[in-house]
Amino acid sequence: MKKELKIFDRPENVKKFLTAFYISLVVLLIVDLFIPKHGDFPWENIPDFFAVYGFVSCVSLIFIAKILRLLIKRDENHYE
Amino acid sequence: MNNLIPPPAILIVGALFVPLIKGKLKSAYLLLLPVLAFVMLLKMPAGKYWVVHVLDYDLIFGRVDRLSMVFGYIFTIISFIGVLFALKVEDDLQHVSALVYAGSAIGVTFAGDFFSLYIFWELMAIASTFLILARRTKASQDAAFRYILVHIFGGLCLLAGIIIYIQNKGTIEFSYIGLDGMASWFIFIGIGLNAAIPPLHPWLQDAYPEATVTGAVFMSALTTKSAVYLMARTFPGTELLIYIGALMTAIPIFYAVLENDIRRVLAYSLINQVGFMMCGIGIGTALAINGTVSHAFCHILYKALLFMSTGSVLYMTGKIRCTDLGGLYKTMPLTCLFCMIGAASISAFPLFSGFVSKSMIVSASSHEKLVAVWLILQFASAGVFHHAGIKVPFFTFFGHDSGIRTKEPPLNMLLAMGIAAFFCVAIAIFPKPLYDILPYPVHYVPYTGAHVVGQLQLLMFGALAFCLLILSGYYPPEMRAINLDTDWFYRKGGRLFNNVVDTVLNRINAISDRLIARAIPVWLGRLSRTPVTSLLTLYVKATGKKDLVIEDLKGDTRPEATTLLPMGVPVLISIVFLFSLFVLFVFLT
Numbered sequence: 031m032k033k034e035l036k037i038f039d040r041p042e043n044v045k046k047f048l049t050a051f052y053i054s055l056v057v058l059l060i061v062d063l064f065i066p067k068h069g070d071f072p073w074e075n076i077p078d079f080f081a082v083y084g085f086v087s088c089v090s091l092i093f094i095a096k097i098l099r100l101l102i103k104r105d106e107n108h109y110e
Numbered sequence: 111m112n113n114l115i116p117p118p119a120i121l122i123v124g125a126l127f128v129p130l131i132k133g134k135l136k137s138a139y140l141l142l143l144p145v146l147a148f149v150m151l152l153k154m155p156a157g158k159y160w161v162v163h164v165l166d167y168d169l170i171f172g173r174v175d176r177l178s179m180v181f182g183y184i185f186t187i188i189s190f191i192g193v194l195f196a197l198k199v200e201d202d203l204q205h206v207s208a209l210v211y212a213g214s215a216i217g218v219t220f221a222g223d224f225f226s227l228y229i230f231w232e233l234m235a236i237a238s239t240f241l242i243l244a245r246r247t248k249a250s251q252d253a254a255f256r257y258i259l260v261h262i263f264g265g266l267c268l269l270a271g272i273i274i275y276i277q278n279k280g281t282i283e284f285s286y287i288g289l290d291g292m293a294s295w296f297i298f299i300g301i302g303l304n305a306a307i308p309p310l311h312p313w314l315q316d317a318y319p320e321a322t323v324t325g326a327v328f329m330s331a332l333t334t335k336s337a338v339y340l341m342a343r344t345f346p347g348t349e350l351l352i353y354i355g356a357l358m359t360a361i362p363i364f365y366a367v368l369e370n371d372i373r374r375v376l377a378y379s380l381i382n383q384v385g386f387m388m389c390g391i392g393i394g395t396a397l398a399i400n401g402t403v404s405h406a407f408c409h410i411l412y413k414a415l416l417f418m419s420t421g422s423v424l425y426m427t428g429k430i431r432c433t434d435l436g437g438l439y440k441t442m443p444l445t446c447l448f449c450m451i452g453a454a455s456i457s458a459f460p461l462f463s464g465f466v467s468k469s470m471i472v473s474a475s476s477h478e479k480l481v482a483v484w485l486i487l488q489f490a491s492a493g494v495f496h497h498a499g500i501k502v503p504f505f506t507f508f509g510h511d512s513g514i515r516t517k518e519p520p521l522n523m524l525l526a527m528g529i530a531a532f533f534c535v536a537i538a539i540f541p542k543p544l545y546d547i548l549p550y551p552v553h554y555v556p557y558t559g560a561h562v563v564g565q566l567q568l569l570m571f572g573a574l575a576f577c578l579l580i581l582s583g584y585y586p587p588e589m590r591a592i593n594l595d596t597d598w599f600y601r602k603g604g605r606l607f608n609n610v611v612d613t614v615l616n617r618i619n620a621i622s623d624r625l626i627a628r629a630i631p632v633w634l635g636r637l638s639r640t641p642v643t644s645l646l647t648l649y650v651k652a653t654g655k656k657d658l659v660i661e662d663l664k665g666d667t668r669p670e671a672t673t674l675l676p677m678g679v680p681v682l683i684s685i686v687f688l689f690s691l692f693v694l695f696v697f698l699t
């Protein structure tokens with residue numbers, strides 16, 4: 031039997047992973063302030079616009095999907 | 111061009127010999143066919159050849175230009191990868207139909223006239239149906255039946271358009287058509303159905319998840335992308351496509367978030383990706399068309415990679431639902447890695463292939479100042495990462511440990527995934543070879559500071575939303591369910607139609623059976639045997655004179671059944687009748 035990978039079984043590894051993730055987010059926010067921009071739209075040049083847009087997009091995606099589920103969810107045998 | 115064999119012929123004719131070959135030779139033969147087709151492609155200069163003169167028309171089997179060539183390359187490359195992935199499948203039906211399917215897609219790509227196009231188009235639909243049927247389950251049989259019905263409908267729309275077009279223009283050659291008149295609308299709908307534009311899309315998410323593990327790889331690559339090619343050929347710059355495309359990128363991601371079947375999530379994200387391409391075709395500028403073509407190229411590779419890695423999970427564990435899977439990175443680390451490369455590519459992470467292709471389409475939309483479209487495309491880009499980029503690998507390979515312990519799939523499957531993964535990364539790091547074969551000269555630079563950081567922010571903060579929602583328990587839980595889509599109309603509608611027709615027609619049938627087949631002949635029979643009594647009974651019934659005494663009438667009537675008319679009298683009447691008809695006929699004409 032081959033040895034199994036178990037890195038995410040340990041909570042401290044998950045924690046490390048999340049910490050690295052959060053740090054990279056902060057780095058991205060800071061780096062963006064120093065990048066020269068020539069966007070076609072004025073709002074593309076606002077600092078950290080894409081961070082806000084990405085976050086808002088995904089949160090609204092989930093909330094709309096949750097509402098949509100109320101309307102379209104049916105039993106697995108709906109078409110039987 | 112007599113020394114070259116048409117690539118579609120290599121695959122389609124070559125496929126017919128597959129059942130005759132056994133063992134190791136068969137594997138070599140299967141792999142050789144796409145390689146041979148690719149070599150032929152490399153030797154084909156631009157131009158029109160393999161022209162066959164039939165019934166006053168010229169069938170053109172080889173219209174080779176920059177647009178058709180890119181699709182020719184990628185279709186042969188993916189055929190090789192698909193064949194390698196399916197090499198161990200012991201089912202000739204699948205090998206033959208996959209090769210015929212791939213050959214027909216290449217045939218569509220190089221067809222320069224409507225007749226040969228239509229033949230390859232229908233061949234593609236038929237061959238792909240067998241890749242669903244070959245799974246041999248009740249669900250797949252049903253899905254295949256719906257799939258072929260929908261494609262027959264699309265094919266007939268295309269055929270109707272083609273016939274009207276030929277009637278109007280007098281030629282079967284085609285290139286740019288544009289939305290103008292009935293013929294073009296029929297052709298547009300025919301192509302659009304194969305491209306899965308809403309509301310004609312549900313066949314895709316209905317059928318692909320029911321296909322065989324290896325069949326789905328071919329399907330994800332060929333049908334929609336040959337439609338993308340044809341759309342780019344015939345309807346570039348059609349404004350309607352911009353809005354259809356934008357809708358197509360947005361709507362499926364909501365479904366993908368809710369869907370439980372991993373391969374169905376991928377099917378929805380496939381529609382979403384083709385949406386970007388439709389949008390690019392609609393914008394129609396050189397940048398947009400380049401973006402569309404390069405995105406189709408990259409998309410075929412990473413989508414096939416995703417279908418291969420999730421297919422491997424299905425192949426090894428027999429399970430494909432989010433609710434049944436989880437924690438597989440422990441025993442399938444390589445498959446997990448390949449899946450994540452596919453996921454990063456579809457999400458357009460910098461250094462993965464989607465980044466160098468999709469961003470051309472998004473940039474084209476901002477160059478044209480299409481504010482709403484640009485916002486939707488960015489929203490969809492974040493959404494893709496959310497469901498295809500994170501959800502698919504997370505619920506399959508990470509998430510809660512499902513307790514499933516399995517191992518990596520066979521070597522040929524790993525190799526096929528490895529090749530696709532290699533392309534996904536290589537194209538992103540060295541996009542120049544891909545840019546060089548695009549239809550228009552490329553001046554696009556994907557790696558600028560603002561673009562890389564902007565894209566990373568969009569994706570990583572989308573990931574943050576996923577992370578926070580999962581940790582806080584707000585993320586909609588995965589559950590076994592069906593989410594209604596527009597196929598409801600024909601799945602429920604078909605049943606309703608069946609019930610209505612069943613009730614109405616069968617009732618009419620029953621009534622006519624009772625009346626015409628039984629009651630009337632019986633009565634007529636009785637009438638001829640006992641005319642007086644029968645008529646009297648009828649008279650009594652009709653008038654309600656119950657007190658009429660039959661005996662009173664007996665004196666006036668002849669005894670029953672003894673003094674019938676002589677045989678000759680009815681015959682005479684008939685002849686007179688026929689003769690008068692004849693006279694009438696003669697005088698009238």
